[in-house]
Amino acid sequence: MTAPTKTPSVLLIVGGGIAAYKSLELIRLLRGAEIGVRTVLTEAGSRFVTPLSLAALSGEKVFQDLFSLTDETEMGHIELSRSADLVVVAPATADLLAKAAHGLANDLASTLLLASDKPILAAPAMNVRMWEHPATRRNHAQLATDGMKFIGPHEGPMACGEFGFGRMAEATEIFDAIGRFFARGSGQNGVLAGKRVVITAGPTHEPIDPVRFIANRSSGKQGYAIARAAHAAGAEVVLVSGPVDLPSPEGVHVLRVESARDMAAAVEDSLPCDIFIAAAAVADWRVARDHGEKIKKDGKGPPALKLVENPDILAEVSRRDRNRPALVVGFAAETEKLVEHARQKLARKGCDLIVANDVSASAGVMGGDENTMVIVTPEGETAWPKLSKDAAAARLIELTASLLLGERR
Ligand code: C5P
Numbered sequence: 001m002t003a004p005t006k007t008p009s010v011l012l013i014v015g016g017g018i019a020a021y022k023s024l025e026l027i028r029l030l031r032g033a034e035i036g037v038r039t040v041l042t043e044a045g046s047r048f049v050t051p052l053s054l055a056a057l058s059g060e061k062v063f064q065d066l067f068s069l070t071d072e073t074e075m076g077h078i079e080l081s082r083s084a085d086l087v088v089v090a091p092a093t094a095d096l097l098a099k100a101a102h103g104l105a106n107d108l109a110s111t112l113l114l115a116s117d118k119p120i121l122a123a124p125a126m127n128v129r130m131w132e133h134p135a136t137r138r139n140h141a142q143l144a145t146d147g148m149k150f151i152g153p154h155e156g157p158m159a160c161g162e163f164g165f166g167r168m169a170e171a172t173e174i175f176d177a178i179g180r181f182f183a184r185g186s187g188q189n190g191v192l193a194g195k196r197v198v199i200t201a202g203p204t205h206e207p208i209d210p211v212r213f214i215a216n217r218s219s220g221k222q223g224y225a226i227a228r229a230a231h232a233a234g235a236e237v238v239l240v241s242g243p244v245d246l247p248s249p250e251g252v253h254v255l256r257v258e259s260a261r262d263m264a265a266a267v268e269d270s271l272p273c274d275i276f277i278a279a280a281a282v283a284d285w286r287v288a289r290d291h292g293e294k295i296k297k298d299g300k301g302p303p304a305l306k307l308v309e310n311p312d313i314l315a316e317v318s319r320r321d322r323n324r325p326a327l328v329v330g331f332a333a334e335t336e337k338l339v340e341h342a343r344q345k346l347a348r349k350g351c352d353l354i355v356a357n358d359v360s361a362s363a364g365v366m367g368g369d370e371n372t373m374v375i376v377t378p379e380g381e382t383a384w385p386k387l388s389k390d391a392a393a394a395r396l397i398e399l400t401a402s403l404l405l406g407e408r409r
Pocket of ligand 1: 200260281282283310312313329330332333
């Protein structure tokens with residue numbers, strides 16, 4: 001006998017926006033797909049749809065009040081925040097996003113968002129000016145780095161008569177995204193299905209002569225883990241790998257290269273793509289002269305090796321006019337002043353996000369199986385806890401997917 005599969009369930013938070021009517025349709029679609037829905041209605045949300053509509057469609061009690069004695073005795077808010085597999089916020093108003101970005105917890109919806117240990121998918125809906133306001137831009141970017149996933153908003157005519165970004169995604173789209181979440185990792189249904197991701201990994205070897213080279217301690221493990229995670233999320237993945245001792249990830253197109261110049265050429269050949277992730281520890285310099293023969297000890301002392309700069313692959317991809325990937329991610333391996341140096345690198349290279357990690361010997365990142373990442377974007381930085389390189393890769397891929405898919409601009 002096969003074990004019964006648990007029915008997937010969603011906690012749907014309905015905020016106060018005209019788009020709340022779409023959430024009624026979403027509940028209907030979820031119920032039709034045998035996905036359980038428990039709803040939370042904010043005070044503002046109740047001005048647009050009634051608790052009775054939500055209760056009738058979901059077949060469940062509607063939660064509205066953080067301080068309700070009856071609700072708290074039946075199901076406390078902490079339990080409610082953990083009760084579903086996925087939390088969906090639709091409509092996610094500017095106010096709800098602002099509260100969540102700042103960790104406020106002054107009503108039931110914001111408290112649940114803060115207390116939840118489950119993934120959160122938000123469908124923003126607001127006037128175009130509100131969506132484009134720097135405060136909302138900051139909150140959106142902060143929440144994306146914190147791990148919140150977004151769907152929409154889209155461009156179009158709005159209820160207020162204006163035109164622009166701010167229309168909530170349609171119920172069917174949100175329903176599909178929820179479906180993809182429950183089928184996560186299953187290739188074609190993954191969050192990056194239909195997207196192309198190019199990743200560099202490992203060190204480069206810069207020849208001194210035919211037998212000697214300059215190298216570094218990069219193992220390639222993090223870049224390979226990112227390639228596996230991107231593939232698991234349904235992307236078409238090209239991994240441009242320097243010399244490492246790792247097997248090619250299944251389903252990933254691997255281009256093996258030696259030097260920085262080979263890596264730059266392979267990346268160029270792999271464009272265009274949607275996301276470029278430069279995880280390789282590319283050698284900054286190479287030996288200027290091409291020594292065709294092994295350099296001999298000739299009794300005149302060690303040879304003077306003149307070094308010249310290698311192409312900066314990340315900066316070149318970031319600054320392309322044509323075929324610039326929608327999202328460019330760099331890494332900053334630092335031994336001191338982690339965030340300060342990463343932030344300088346973000347500006348210097350022109351990329352969208354820098355993953356900073358401490359590679360001082362005591363951190364054990366180089367060659368190790370764990371990584372502690374700090375995500376640095378123009379809006380701010382977020383420190384992630386110490387994770388296995390696989391878990392860090394999965395989280396990074398989720399973040400890049402939500403940045404890519406949430407900001408269709
Ligand atoms: O300048 P730095 O090497 O510290 O920057 C690190 C980031 O830049 C990494 O993402 C690395 O993959 C990328 N990089 C590159 N080409 C270089 C040097 C670094 O793509 N020549």
